[in-house]
Amino acid sequence: MADQEFSLPLGDGSIAVSLPDCEVDVAVPPGGEAVDPRAAAEAALDDPHGPPLREVVDPEDEVCVVVTDVTRATPDEALVGAMLDRLPVSRDGVTVVLGLGLHRPMTDAEVESGLGAFADLAANHDPDAAVEVGSVDGVPVEVNPAVAEADAVLSTGMVEPHQYAGFSGGAKTVVVGAGGEPLIRHTHGPELLAEFGVRLGRVADNPFRAFLDRAGDVAGPEFCVNVTHGPAGILDAAAGEPRAVVRDLADTARGALSVEVAGGYDAVLAGVGAPKDANLYQASRAATYVILGASNPLRGDGRVVVPARLHEGAGDGRGERRFRDRLAAGESAAAVYEEMREGYEPGAQRAFVLARALRDHEVWITNSAHPALVEECLMHAAASPVEAIEPGSRVLVVPDALNTLLV
The missing domain is CATH 3.90.226.30 (LarA, C-terminal domain)
Structure with missing residues (x-):
């Protein structure tokens, strides 16, 4: 006691x-040891899951980076900064979309706090302005116009426990955060949420997570940098192919956050x-x-x-x-x-x-x-x-x- x-x-x-x-x-979960977010992101980018960023993005590409909104404590300035340092494109060729989903727009002060030196590149997502780029199982995949028009789509994310996806992060930042109502209606509807395997902490054989990943194959991201955290702070970062990034960080999170x-x-x-x-x-x-x-x-x-x-x-x-x-x-x-x-x-x-x-x-x-x-x-x-x-x-x-x- x-x-x-x-x-x-x-x-x-x-x-x-x-x-x-x-x-x-x-x-009280085990927790793990905190790491410096920028250093962890740089190390992850230097050893990604899949091809490195320089092979994913061409010098002439228009790049869109989708980041998390104020509801997640993601160190987005550090993650975006580490990515931009490795991009073979100039800053003028980068747009940042704030992945709100159906949440409220972020204020200027919140954008400045979350993105710092990159706040001027950012704009709030408007789900009503989303455009269709394809479909999955007959469900339209709509995304922010900046995502749809980009040559390369990247994202940040926080891999933390999520009621439906098992863990957040990966493709979810783009297809939900910068998505339109049809996909959100389907993924968050009663039929999918009632399926076996849609549960907190589960990634494998989770129909919700699997649908998001397939939508990500249509809309992006091609490459992401995500972190996970525990009581001590940010615990780890991973970069590269979104599915592998989520699996990697979910394993770290389970070890740090599970209590019998x-x-x-x-x-x-x-x-x-x-x-x-x-x-x-x-x-x-x-x-x-x-x-x-x-x-x-x-x-x-x-x-x-x-x-x-x-x-x-x-x-x-x-x-x-x-x-x-x-x-x-x-x-x-x-x-x-x-x-x-x-x-x-x-x-x-x-x-x-x-x-x-x-x-x-x-x-x-x-x-x-x-x-x-x-x-x-x-x-x-x-x-x-x-x-x-x-x-x-x-x-x-x-x-x-x-x-x-x-x-």
């Missing part, structure tokens, strides 16, 4: 939590912190990662408690608005889930997955700026974790719930 006093992330800071009347265990847990907990206290606790759409991932992961540690009537700032409310993007609308209009989680099994708008999939989890377990959001919103969205609000956890409970604390694999 761990000390009943501990800290959890909240926004850019942390909160102290004391549960003296509870039996508390803490799930037993069942029977009354509550899981799940930490999120910035940037994911900015809105309810993102912060709710903590609950679904616990409940719908490889090993749900909760007993039948157990609950997940998530401290989250939610200074953006539900979120400002199209997908975030659809998420809120679906939950707020529902009479119950079971009713929302059954209705959405018939289909839903792209971006609303987070409501579908959350409703699936809420059928079995309560989710409490604490310390938020929008408690009424939380209640509106079929969850429970409390001022602090102490108010959300019954005295005498057996509690599992997961300080970094989005980067911990409970197995």
Whole structure:
């Protein structure tokens, strides 16, 4: 049993939590040792999976680099800088697209913070302006015009646990981040999400991941530089062919992030912190990662408690608005889930997955700026974790719930 006093992330800071009347265990993954992102990216570029960048890009090529958005803590300035140093084209021949998917546009300050010296090359993706470049299984593959028109498409990415793709990164940055609604509608629809193998932490034999990879064969990237991270920070980088990059870094991430847990907990206290606790759409991932992961540690009537700032409310993007609308209009989680099994708008999939989890377990959001919103969205609000956890409970604390694999 761990000390009943501990800290959890909240926004850019942390909160102290004391549960003296509870039996508390803490799930802390092994973590690994942090590396310098720029040095790791350079080493990966010098020893890529497949042909080196100089053989992928010709000197006369127009190059488009798709990078992650503010919802992922990817060191994009370091990754883009390492790539551009090795490109046989001038800076004038490079365009950077911010891979938003259906999330809100990044602000100028966020672009500057994320890309630094390369911020002037970047533009937000607009999914409504996406153009078709091919199809996979009859599903149109649409991408940002800059991606469609480029001679060479490159990307950055963060290989971290993902509810559907197993791990993010690879082709996902381009085909979802810089993609259009048809592909997002298909990949995030109820039929594909219900398929066996679509699960957190699984790459092999995962239909969701396989579809993204095939879409990447149509739209790009031809070459990517991705990183993975753990509690200590960035742990490793890999470069080259996207499938191999994801497999490589997923293996590193599993070793760094997996924790064996037993069942029977009354509550899981799940930490999120910035940037994911900015809105309810993102912060709710903590609950679904616990409940719908490889090993749900909760007993039948157990609950997940998530401290989250939610200074953006539900979120400002199209997908975030659809998420809120679906939950707020529902009479119950079971009713929302059954209705959405018939289909839903792209971006609303987070409501579908959350409703699936809420059928079995309560989710409490604490310390938020929008408690009424939380209640509106079929969850429970409390001022602090102490108010959300019954005295005498057996509690599992997961300080970094989005980067911990409970197995």
